Amino acid sequence: MAEKVVKVGLLGFGTVGTGVVRIVQGHQDDLVKQTGLGIEVHKILVKDKEKSRSINGLDNKITSDPYDIINDPDVDVIVEVIGGIHPTKEYILDALEQGKHIVTANKDLMALHGAEILAKAEEKGCDVFYEASVAGGIPILRALVEGFSSDRITKMMGIVNGTTNYIMTKMSQEGADYADVLKEAQALGYAEADPTSDVEGFDAARKMAILTTLGFRVPLKLDEVDVKGISSVSKEDIAYGKKLGYVIKLLGLARRDEDEVEVSVQPTMVHKDHPLASVNGVFNAVYVHGEAVGETMFYGPGAGELPTATAVVSDLVTIVKNMKLGVNGRGMVAPYKEKKLKDDSKKLSKYFLRLIVADKRGVLAQITQLLANKNISLDQVLQQPYNGGQQAEIIMVTHVAAKSDMNDVLLFLKDMDFITEIKSCYRVEGGE
Amino acid sequence: MAEKVVKVGLLGFGTVGTGVVRIVQGHQDDLVKQTGLGIEVHKILVKDKEKSRSINGLDNKITSDPYDIINDPDVDVIVEVIGGIHPTKEYILDALEQGKHIVTANKDLMALHGAEILAKAEEKGCDVFYEASVAGGIPILRALVEGFSSDRITKMMGIVNGTTNYIMTKMSQEGADYADVLKEAQALGYAEADPTSDVEGFDAARKMAILTTLGFRVPLKLDEVDVKGISSVSKEDIAYGKKLGYVIKLLGLARRDEDEVEVSVQPTMVHKDHPLASVNGVFNAVYVHGEAVGETMFYGPGAGELPTATAVVSDLVTIVKNMKLGVNGRGMVAPYKEKKLKDDSKKLSKYFLRLIVADKRGVLAQITQLLANKNISLDQVLQQPYNGGQQAEIIMVTHVAAKSDMNDVLLFLKDMDFITEIKSCYRVEGGE
Numbered sequence: 068m069a070e071k072v073v074k075v076g077l078l079g080f081g082t083v084g085t086g087v088v089r090i091v092q093g094h095q096d097d098l099v100k101q102t103g104l105g106i107e108v109h110k111i112l113v114k115d116k117e118k119s120r121s122i123n124g125l126d127n128k129i130t131s132d133p134y135d136i137i138n139d140p141d142v143d144v145i146v147e148v149i150g151g152i153h154p155t156k157e158y159i160l161d162a163l164e165q166g167k168h169i170v171t172a173n174k175d176l177m178a179l180h181g182a183e184i185l186a187k188a189e190e191k192g193c194d195v196f197y198e199a200s201v202a203g204g205i206p207i208l209r210a211l212v213e214g215f216s217s218d219r220i221t222k223m224m225g226i227v228n229g230t231t232n233y234i235m236t237k238m239s240q241e242g243a244d245y246a247d248v249l250k251e252a253q254a255l256g257y258a259e260a261d262p263t264s265d266v267e268g269f270d271a272a273r274k275m276a277i278l279t280t281l282g283f284r285v286p287l288k289l290d291e292v293d294v295k296g297i298s299s300v301s302k303e304d305i306a307y308g309k310k311l312g313y314v315i316k317l318l319g320l321a322r323r324d325e326d327e328v329e330v331s332v333q334p335t336m337v338h339k340d341h342p343l344a345s346v347n348g349v350f351n352a353v354y355v356h357g358e359a360v361g362e363t364m365f366y367g368p369g370a371g372e373l374p375t376a377t378a379v380v381s382d383l384v385t386i387v388k389n390m391k392l393g394v395n396g397r398g399m400v401a402p403y404k405e406k407k408l409k410d411d412s413k414k415l416s417k418y419f420l421r422l423i424v425a426d427k428r429g430v431l432a433q434i435t436q437l438l439a440n441k442n443i444s445l446d447q448v449l450q451q452p453y454n455g456g457q458q459a460e461i462i463m464v465t466h467v468a469a470k471s472d473m474n475d476v477l478l479f480l481k482d483m484d485f486i487t488e489i490k491s492c493y494r495v496e497g498g499e
Numbered sequence: 500m501a502e503k504v505v506k507v508g509l510l511g512f513g514t515v516g517t518g519v520v521r522i523v524q525g526h527q528d529d530l531v532k533q534t535g536l537g538i539e540v541h542k543i544l545v546k547d548k549e550k551s552r553s554i555n556g557l558d559n560k561i562t563s564d565p566y567d568i569i570n571d572p573d574v575d576v577i578v579e580v581i582g583g584i585h586p587t588k589e590y591i592l593d594a595l596e597q598g599k600h601i602v603t604a605n606k607d608l609m610a611l612h613g614a615e616i617l618a619k620a621e622e623k624g625c626d627v628f629y630e631a632s633v634a635g636g637i638p639i640l641r642a643l644v645e646g647f648s649s650d651r652i653t654k655m656m657g658i659v660n661g662t663t664n665y666i667m668t669k670m671s672q673e674g675a676d677y678a679d680v681l682k683e684a685q686a687l688g689y690a691e692a693d694p695t696s697d698v699e700g701f702d703a704a705r706k707m708a709i710l711t712t713l714g715f716r717v718p719l720k721l722d723e724v725d726v727k728g729i730s731s732v733s734k735e736d737i738a739y740g741k742k743l744g745y746v747i748k749l750l751g752l753a754r755r756d757e758d759e760v761e762v763s764v765q766p767t768m769v770h771k772d773h774p775l776a777s778v779n780g781v782f783n784a785v786y787v788h789g790e791a792v793g794e795t796m797f798y799g800p801g802a803g804e805l806p807t808a809t810a811v812v813s814d815l816v817t818i819v820k821n822m823k824l825g826v827n828g829r830g831m832v833a834p835y836k837e838k839k840l841k842d843d844s845k846k847l848s849k850y851f852l853r854l855i856v857a858d859k860r861g862v863l864a865q866i867t868q869l870l871a872n873k874n875i876s877l878d879q880v881l882q883q884p885y886n887g888g889q890q891a892e893i894i895m896v897t898h899v900a901a902k903s904d905m906n907d908v909l910l911f912l913k914d915m916d917f918i919t920e921i922k923s924c925y926r927v928e929g930g931e
Binding site: 086090094097098100101198204205206209210213214215216217218219284342345350357358359360361362363364365366367368371373374376377378380381383384385388392394397398400403 | 518522526529530532533630636637638641642645646647648649650651716774777782789790791792793794795796797798799800803805806808809810812813815816817820824826829830832835
């Protein structure tokens with residue numbers, strides 16, 4: 068029997084909230100065995116008290132007034148699964164003011180206001196955990212904070228948005244068009260009616276901001292993440308990528324060289340032998356490179372009611388263990404490292420370039436000369452007739468180049484009369 | 500500045516021990532930032548005090564008497580990287596008796612005597628951590644204990660031995676023979692002069708015993724792991740596997756159905772779409788299936804000086820944090836679940852079977868009838884001439900069958916006069 072029961076106030080009773088209640092109720096014995104304390108969902112915040120629920124017997128716990136929970140002295144921990152920025156942020160700050168510990172799955176909030184929330188938590192001696200905010204069921208934040216605590220992480224790459232990975236996988240496997248696959252994903256519930264946040268990369272950018280702050284221990288603002296979405300990726304890009312040994316993924320990249328950092332989200336050609344290349348469908352994965360450990364990768368479901376609820380309850384277990392030991396609010400390390408953002412001359416990668424050009428002698432030579440002027444050499448070139456032979460299509464993969472140089476080349480190319488169209492330009496990862 | 504310096508006694512100064520010293524010295528600022536305390540390697544146990552070392556300035560720390568360290572009241576934590584069972588076990592028990600915390604990378608010791616060591620640690624209020632004992636640089640033990648604390652893990656599968664995975668990968672990629680690849684692996688230092696422990700699956704079995712105890716929270720003895728090595732895997736098996744969509748891996752399997760458990764290590768046909776199928780070379784990976792979280796996988800280096808040292812120092816950081824908080828020895832959960840071992844009638848899987856048979860009418864019908872008598876049906880069959888058409892070779896993948904039934908079938912087949920040879924029989928994983 069547990070000596071005490073920890074009381075949880077649950078903000079939000081959608082699918083994740085329901086999952087949290089199910090796990091806390093269904094695994095009570097295990098939770099007591101692990102923590103020495105019982106865990107009880109004490110009050111639940113809902114929008115509509117009259118709505119019917121898939122779990123019975125909770126009527127007396129349900130309230131539509133958040134402050135009925137936040138101000139309840141019996142509540143020890145607040146689990147926030149409402150989402151959104153306002154008024155969620157205010158609820159959390161008020162709850163911390165009342166000395167309550169927090170578990171949240173809210174990536175938007177943590178990416179934008181994490182520093183403020185964590186500072187308030189430290190002031191109040193409270194825990195704030197948010198494992199579920201990045202890559203759902205994958206315990207990646209713990210790995211960064213605990214598992215690699217003795218290492219220096221130099222690079223993280225993430226497939227951290229299931230919607231876009233589903234779309235890219237389908238386009239790749241079926242040679243289908245973006246618009247068609249997006250419609251299908253919406254019909255299946257894998258994409259929202261307004262898919263902007265996913266397909267334009269904003270969701271992934273929030274997760275990369277959280278990963279960067281924890282992994283590099285530097286402060287990072289969301290608007291410091293360079294973001295490009297997948298809506299312009301064509302099935303031709305995918306087909307040519309495949310021909311040259313690459314798959315396109317919406318990839319989050321965080322890279323550190325000494326105290327200079329770059330963070331981006333963009334469609335990237337990933338070499339087929341790279342472990343991220345075989346992460347398909349709605350699955351997520353985070354690749355971590357540490358100075359000492361080398362290459363590691365964490366793979367799993369990025370979303371879903373139960374995976375997310377599992378991460379939330381595992382955070383809750385950590386808080387309850389800390390309560391039992393009397394050490395809440397003392398496990399966090401605020402970002403303590405200096406950070407400069409790299410300028411484009413220091414952002415190095417290989418590039419994939421697809422051009423439509425006039426089909427006349429010497430064009431390829433002129434292009435390679437333009438690249439050579441910027442010290443960019445080529446790894447692979449493919450040229451073939453286009454538009455019934457009226458033009459030619461040139462696909463190139465370069466060796467490592469600076470982003471600033473590649474941008475210059477693109478500007479030059481635009482002005483060349485033999486260039487009909489610059490179809491695409493992607494970062495390339497792997498395949499050395 | 501750190502308020503106090505934690506003093507570490509290092510048992511063993513080989514490659515991992517050297518890595519530990521390098522990380523502790525090189526990352527001192529980060530370690531102080533994270534723990535609030537300094538960490539110093541205070542004494543180092545070596546066999547030969549006169550041997551020259553790759554790190555200078557440690558002469559005054561070196562001793563060849565273990566009890567010079569174990570009985571030193573200044574030493575707070577013992578890091579054991581000597582390996583072996585005796586006298587290492589006695590050193591660790593004596594150190595615990597003196598109230599010292601332990602980090603060890605010793606899978607043999609933890610697989611065989613983990614229960615005794617953890618019980619002594621609990622009695623003495625000491626921490627014992629051993630992340631480096633399984634899958635080197637992958638923080639998998641933390642994930643099992645913390646990340647999935649709210650879930651119920653039902654299945655773990657691991658590629659947890661780099662030597663055998665290197666051999667299987669090479670055989671698969673080059674169509675080479677086992678004996679040739681083993682020799683090459685020995686020349687490259689990937690396999691020992693006496694490779695028995697690796698190639699016969701004993702090393703993997705120790706790691707699976709540790710994973711099973713932590714993941715399922717059941718007590719498990721090493722001799723309860725069913726073990727079969729890779730020395731009988733032929734290049735023909737690999738080639739036929741490939742034809743049918745599979746790669747052969749030495750796979751550790753731990754499976755739980757209610758309170759019944761099975762744990763094995765054996766060469767297994769893994770479907771090419773399974774995330775474990777693309778884990779190649781000396782890399783390790785552990786696949787974890789939880790009731791709530793679903794499929795996850797952790798990938799990284801399974802060995803190596805720096806990955807292993809990283810795991811060791813990360814454990815050390817956890818101990819130092821616990822010291823700062825005054826909560827050592829209270830984070831462990833002893834196995835608390837009942838366990839029965841499954842009998843063979845409850846061990847279910849698909850099977851890959853390769854037979855050489857007399858080339859006459861009705862043989863395949865008789866074999867399928869034998870299988871059908873045991874309720875085993877077929878998913879794929881491939882038949883082709885063998886030995887210049889004097890016999891036939893039959894390759895089959897079954898649907899799910901009980902191990903006891905498959906064993907019966909193999910016994911029957913052995914006695915049939917039309918069977919020339921049962922070439923191989925493997926478990927099959929994935930590809931439903």
